[in-house]
Structures are given as C-alpha cells and as structure tokens.
Amino acid sequence: MAQTPTVRTAGKSGPAEWRNWAGNVRARPTRVVTPASVGELQEAVRRASEEGLRVKAVGTGHSFTAAAATDGVLVRPQALAGIKEVDRAAGTVTVAAGTVLKDLNLALAAQGLSLTNMGDIMEQTVSGATSTGTHGTGRESASIAAQIRALELVTADGRLLHCSDKENREVFAAARLGIGALGIVTSLTFAVEPLFFLTAREEPMGFDRVTAEFDEHVAENEHFEFYWFPHTGNCNTKRNNRSQGPAAPPGPVSAWIEDELLSNGVFQAVNSIGRAVPAAIPGIAKVASRALSARTYTDIPYKVFTSPRRVRFVEMEYALPRENAMAALRELKATVERSGLRISFPVEVRTAPADDITLSTASGRETAYIAVHMYRGTPYRAYFTAAERIFTEYGGRPHWGKVHTRDAEYLAGVYPRFGEFAALRDRLDPDRLFGNDYLRRVLGA
Ligand SMILES: Cc1cc2nc3c(=O)[nH]c(=O)nc-3n(C[C@H](O)[C@H](O)[C@H](O)COP(=O)(O)OP(=O)(O)OC[C@H]3O[C@@H](n4cnc5c(N)ncnc54)[C@H](O)[C@@H]3O)c2cc1C
Known part of the structure; x- marks a missing residue:
C-alpha cells in the first residue's frame, strides 16, 4: 500500500494536486517545496510571505480533515527527517x-x-x-x-x-x-x-458486559480498548499490560490469519461486498464478529500497539468526558438499530488521562474516545451526522485530524483554553501565513 499522499503533476506546467490517504481531501498548491535544512525552510517561509502566498507543512496526509490542505506553498517533510x-x-x-x-x-x-x-x-x-x-x-x-x-x-x-x-x-x-x-x-x-514488553490479551466480549464493566477494565489495565461490531451485540476487547517478557508473538500462521487475512484481506472483501449489497452487512457482521477468538501474545511496544491498515476508510472520532462515553455509545447503538444504516466497520473505543496541552482533545479532562468509520467510497454523511449529534450532546471534542463539522464557536465552548490558543496565534501569525480554510472554520478568522 502506498502510505504517503500523492502529489501529482497534472501537466508539464500545470499545478500539482495533493491528496490525503483516504482520498477525501484534494488540494492544488501553487508551489511544492522540500527543504533539506531549517535554513532552507526559513527561506521558503520568507519568500512565500513576500509573495503573499500562504504556507502549509504536510506530513503523510493521514488526516481525514483538510488540516494539511493548501492553495499556497506546500512544504513536504521528506528531506527534514531522521x-x-x-x-x-x-x-x-x-x-x-x-x-x-x-x-x-x-x-x-x-x-x-x-x-x-x-x-x-x-x-x-x-x-x-x-x-x-x-x-x-x-x-x-x-x-x-x-x-x-x-x-x-x-x-x-x-x-x-x-x-x-x-x-x-x-x-x-x-x-x-x-x-x-x-x-x-x-x-x-x-x-x-x-524498551519494555507488553502482553496483549484480545478477547471477545458481549456489548452489555463490556459497557457495564468499562470503568473496571480501564482501572485494571494500562491500556484498554474495545471494538463494537454494529448490527451485533459483539465486541472484541484488547488489554495491553507491561510484563517481564520474553517476546512471544503470535505464531506466523495465527498472525497471518488475524492480522492479514481477517483484518485486511477478508475485511477488504467483506467491505466490498457490503458496498455493493448493503443489505448483506448485518448478516456478515454477525458471522465476522463471531469468527474472532481470544489470543494472548507478548512483544515490544510498537509491535503490540500498531498494525498495518490496508483497507481504506474515512473516520470520525470524538473525545468525550470519560463518564459520559458508555451512555453515548449505547445511544449510538440504539440509533444504528433504529435506522436503515448499514455499517461494516467496527466502532473503536479508547481512553486517555487528562493532559495539559492547550487544545489537546484530552486537555484537562479524563477522556474516552469513540471512533466511527466507513469504508472508502461508501456514503458516510448520514452515519457520521447521527453519531456527531450524539457526541456533541455529551460535550465531545472532535479529533483535529478526523472528519467533523464543528466550528470555532462550538469548539470555544468545549475547550476552556480556546481563547489562550487564539491569542497566541494572533501574536505568532497575525497575517495567517499558516492559515487555510480548515483553520478558518475551527479557529475562527
Ligand atoms: C489508517 C489511519 C490510522 C490512524 N490511526 C490513528 C490513531 O490510532 N490515533 C489517532 O489519534 N489518529 C489516528 N489517525 C489519524 C492520524 O494520526 C492524524 O490525522 C495525523 O495527523 C496524521 O499525520 P500525518 O503525518 O499524515 O499528517 P498530515 O495529515 O499530513 O497533517 C496533519 C496536520 O499536521 C500539520 N503538520 C504536519 N507537519 C507539520 C509541521 N512540520 N509543522 C507544523 N504542522 C505540521 C499539517 O499542516 C496538518 O495540519 C489515523 C489515520 C489513518 C489514515
């Protein structure tokens, strides 16, 4: 899978088009630069400012929002790495x-x-x-x-x-x-x-049980998360805790079945069928969610925390006050059941402790995240709109890099330090050299 976003030239003299990973955001920068030193970057910033162009640094385009989109100077990251x-x-x-x-x-x-x-x-x-x-x-x-x-x-x-x-x-x-x-x-x-070891325990669990026991699971584990499969009462839980080791990764066959076949190969096929025949999704979800089995393995952190995601999707994720998250999730389940929505992607639930970063989604409050996904190419607005209505009723804060429709007025209400960030931005970038349409929406002018 090409993980990096594309910057392709339309014609010899035409402007380059930039696209994000999910393919839902496209932009046409005036110029693309790849500075190889801080000095070169400073020069590119000065030149853009003199020419009245805006400047935007991009990463690998994994945001689902237009956070990295620009019509000005696009700064690529590849030469400032290491x-x-x-x-x-x-x-x-x-x-x-x-x-x-x-x-x-x-x-x-x-x-x-x-x-x-x-x-x-x-x-x-x-x-x-x-x-x-x-x-x-x-x-x-x-x-x-x-x-x-x-x-x-x-x-x-x-x-x-x-x-x-x-x-x-x-x-x-x-x-x-x-x-x-x-x-x-x-x-x-x-x-x-x-470097330390983490032992991961993955275990299927019923929706009613995992939501009732959520606080206990969070309290008892260093890293707890779960996935709920829409149209079913089935979840898969994952608990990661530090251990003495040694590494005991899943065997090659088990790893291939779980991580490649089920999570990527079969999942891709299931989503393609679901996109063509949405009515088949609930039946497939029931079978697929029961196919998961419990497993335990131990490895170094990045091998336990991360895995390849080859099936492309779009995502919305909200950070909720931890104490509201299970009520919001139950409401989401009831909404999906009442609606004609057909959802082939699991809903992911994670947590974070309160932190002290001005506009962190967990700034100043214990947080639980709920993320909804749709297979790329499937209409997602109705589902995301329904989910967002629930999340915002509970004072949710949208992930800055994932689909949402909130604006500065809403965000100022859920971030007590919003004004502090805005004042700093006024001081550091009064002319909005680093501005774009997304920032105008979420931060105001
Ligand atoms: C398959 C997939 C899995 C994901 N998993 C998770 C997950 O587990 N948890 C989670 O929270 N999110 C997750 N995300 C979201 C993703 O981590 C964020 O959207 C992240 O911002 C993407 O990083 P990027 O390098 O692609 O940055 P981009 O999307 O290219 O840019 C993001 C923002 O960073 C800014 N930026 C980039 N470089 C600089 C710089 N040098 N200086 C200043 N600003 C800069 C850009 O201008 C833009 O505003 C996932 C996304 C995908 C597609």
Missing part, C-alpha cells in the same frame, strides 16, 4: 519533524528504547501525528504530543523558536498540538524509556 540525538541520561530522543513514526520506533528499538504509548499505525510523521493529537489508549500514558519534552518551530516572521517547559513556555503549551496554525515544527524531543 534521528538527531539520543540523550540516554535525560531519557529523550530528538528527531527532525518529518521523521516517520515507524522509522523512529525502529531506530529506538535498535537502541533498546521506546516511546511509552502510541496509536494504531506508525505511518505518520512525528509532526503531523502530534499536530492533530494522535493518540492510542492509556490509563496513565497519554497522546504522542504529551510525550514531547521540547520542540523547535519556524514562525511567520522566519524566526526559529526553541520551546520547552523552560523556554517559551506558553508556546510550548500550545505548539505540541498546534494543528499547523502556529508555525512549522522542525524538530521534536520526545521522552523515551528503556
């Missing part, structure tokens, strides 16, 4: 902003180190992932942005700002998750720890 420094005494790694998470994970593992927590895949850039608040699931450990200890940012006036708890603190508080609005991140320093 590990800059591992500081074992401080327990940190510093990487260039365009580094892909997979490269970071592999390099850290080779040195006996690891991030503490991560999301479901590792194809995104470190800057793209953190800029939208990419997260996995955790009781104490939070999003990837929450693991940042320092960062460097090129601002609209072309300066390079060093930010940490000690330097430019107010910028650090916000720019760890800046949605590309505050400047272009050039390097990130993450906290790392000695």
Whole structure:
C-alpha cells in the first residue's frame, strides 16, 4: 500500500494536486517545496510571505480533515527527517519533524528504547501525528504530543523558536498540538524509556458486559480498548499490560490469519461486498464478529500497539468526558438499530488521562474516545451526522485530524483554553501565513 499522499503533476506546467490517504481531501498548491535544512525552510517561509502566498507543512496526509490542505506553498517533510540525538541520561530522543513514526520506533528499538504509548499505525510523521493529537489508549500514558519534552518551530516572521517547559513556555503549551496554525515544527524531543514488553490479551466480549464493566477494565489495565461490531451485540476487547517478557508473538500462521487475512484481506472483501449489497452487512457482521477468538501474545511496544491498515476508510472520532462515553455509545447503538444504516466497520473505543496541552482533545479532562468509520467510497454523511449529534450532546471534542463539522464557536465552548490558543496565534501569525480554510472554520478568522 502506498502510505504517503500523492502529489501529482497534472501537466508539464500545470499545478500539482495533493491528496490525503483516504482520498477525501484534494488540494492544488501553487508551489511544492522540500527543504533539506531549517535554513532552507526559513527561506521558503520568507519568500512565500513576500509573495503573499500562504504556507502549509504536510506530513503523510493521514488526516481525514483538510488540516494539511493548501492553495499556497506546500512544504513536504521528506528531506527534514531522521534521528538527531539520543540523550540516554535525560531519557529523550530528538528527531527532525518529518521523521516517520515507524522509522523512529525502529531506530529506538535498535537502541533498546521506546516511546511509552502510541496509536494504531506508525505511518505518520512525528509532526503531523502530534499536530492533530494522535493518540492510542492509556490509563496513565497519554497522546504522542504529551510525550514531547521540547520542540523547535519556524514562525511567520522566519524566526526559529526553541520551546520547552523552560523556554517559551506558553508556546510550548500550545505548539505540541498546534494543528499547523502556529508555525512549522522542525524538530521534536520526545521522552523515551528503556524498551519494555507488553502482553496483549484480545478477547471477545458481549456489548452489555463490556459497557457495564468499562470503568473496571480501564482501572485494571494500562491500556484498554474495545471494538463494537454494529448490527451485533459483539465486541472484541484488547488489554495491553507491561510484563517481564520474553517476546512471544503470535505464531506466523495465527498472525497471518488475524492480522492479514481477517483484518485486511477478508475485511477488504467483506467491505466490498457490503458496498455493493448493503443489505448483506448485518448478516456478515454477525458471522465476522463471531469468527474472532481470544489470543494472548507478548512483544515490544510498537509491535503490540500498531498494525498495518490496508483497507481504506474515512473516520470520525470524538473525545468525550470519560463518564459520559458508555451512555453515548449505547445511544449510538440504539440509533444504528433504529435506522436503515448499514455499517461494516467496527466502532473503536479508547481512553486517555487528562493532559495539559492547550487544545489537546484530552486537555484537562479524563477522556474516552469513540471512533466511527466507513469504508472508502461508501456514503458516510448520514452515519457520521447521527453519531456527531450524539457526541456533541455529551460535550465531545472532535479529533483535529478526523472528519467533523464543528466550528470555532462550538469548539470555544468545549475547550476552556480556546481563547489562550487564539491569542497566541494572533501574536505568532497575525497575517495567517499558516492559515487555510480548515483553520478558518475551527479557529475562527
Ligand atoms: C489508517 C489511519 C490510522 C490512524 N490511526 C490513528 C490513531 O490510532 N490515533 C489517532 O489519534 N489518529 C489516528 N489517525 C489519524 C492520524 O494520526 C492524524 O490525522 C495525523 O495527523 C496524521 O499525520 P500525518 O503525518 O499524515 O499528517 P498530515 O495529515 O499530513 O497533517 C496533519 C496536520 O499536521 C500539520 N503538520 C504536519 N507537519 C507539520 C509541521 N512540520 N509543522 C507544523 N504542522 C505540521 C499539517 O499542516 C496538518 O495540519 C489515523 C489515520 C489513518 C489514515
């Protein structure tokens, strides 16, 4: 699977078209640049500003929103990538902003180190992932942005700002998750720890039981998540907890059946059938969700947390106050059952502890995430609209990189520190050099 977004040239002199991973966002930048140094990036920012063009850094285009779209200068990440420094005494790694998470994970593992927590895949850039608040699931450990200890940012006036708890603190508080609005991140320093083992326990469980016991499962496990299969009362749970090891990965046959055949090959076929014959989906869902069996395996973190996602989809995900999440999920189930909707993708539920990042979806509150997905090419508006109505009634905050329809007025109501971010943006980027249509909608002018 080509994981990177496409930038294709329409004709010899025509503008290039940029597309995201899901194919639901397209943009036509005026110019594409690939700076190989911070100096080159600063020069590109200055030149764009002089020409009255806007500037946007992109990652690998894994956002489902138009967060990375631009009609101005598109800054590609590929030449500003790689590990800059591992500081074992401080327990940190510093990487260039365009580094892909997979490269970071592999390099850290080779040195006996690891991030503490991560999301479901590792194809995104470190800057793209953190800029939208990419997260996995955790009781104490939070999003990837929450693991940042320092960062460097090129601002609209072309300066390079060093930010940490000690330097430019107010910028650090916000720019760890800046949605590309505050400047272009050039390097990130993450906290790392000695490589450890996680034992994963995957286990099918009924919807009523898992929702009734949700708080206990979250309390008893370092990383708890579950998937509910719409049109059924079936869920699959996953608990990851630290263990002594040694590594005991799923056998090659079991891994191939679960991760390749069921999660990608058969799932792709099931979704294609479902797209052609939506009425078949509930029946397929009942059979498919029962095909899952319990399994336990142990491995290093990135091998347990992440897996390949070859079936393309579009996604909406909301962060809810943890105590409201199961009520919202039950409402979603009732809504799907009442409607004529046919949903072939499981609904994913994860958690995060409260963090201190200005516009983090878990900022200042214990959080549970509910994510809904639709197979690419299937109409998704009716389902997402119904889900979003429920999520917003419970004070939900949309993932910055996943489909949603919220605007600045709504978001100011669910983020107590929204005004703080807006004031910082006014100071750092008064002319909206880093603006685009998405930021105008979610942040206001
Ligand atoms: C298959 C799949 C699985 C996913 N799994 C998860 C998951 O488990 N958890 C989760 O939370 N999310 C998940 N996501 C969402 C994804 O992690 C985010 O949308 C993330 O932002 C994508 O990173 P990217 O490198 O592709 O960035 P892009 O989508 O290209 O860009 C995202 C934003 O970052 C900004 N940006 C990029 N580089 C810079 C920079 N150098 N300086 C300033 N701003 C910058 C862009 O301008 C844009 O606003 C998933 C998405 C897909 C497609």
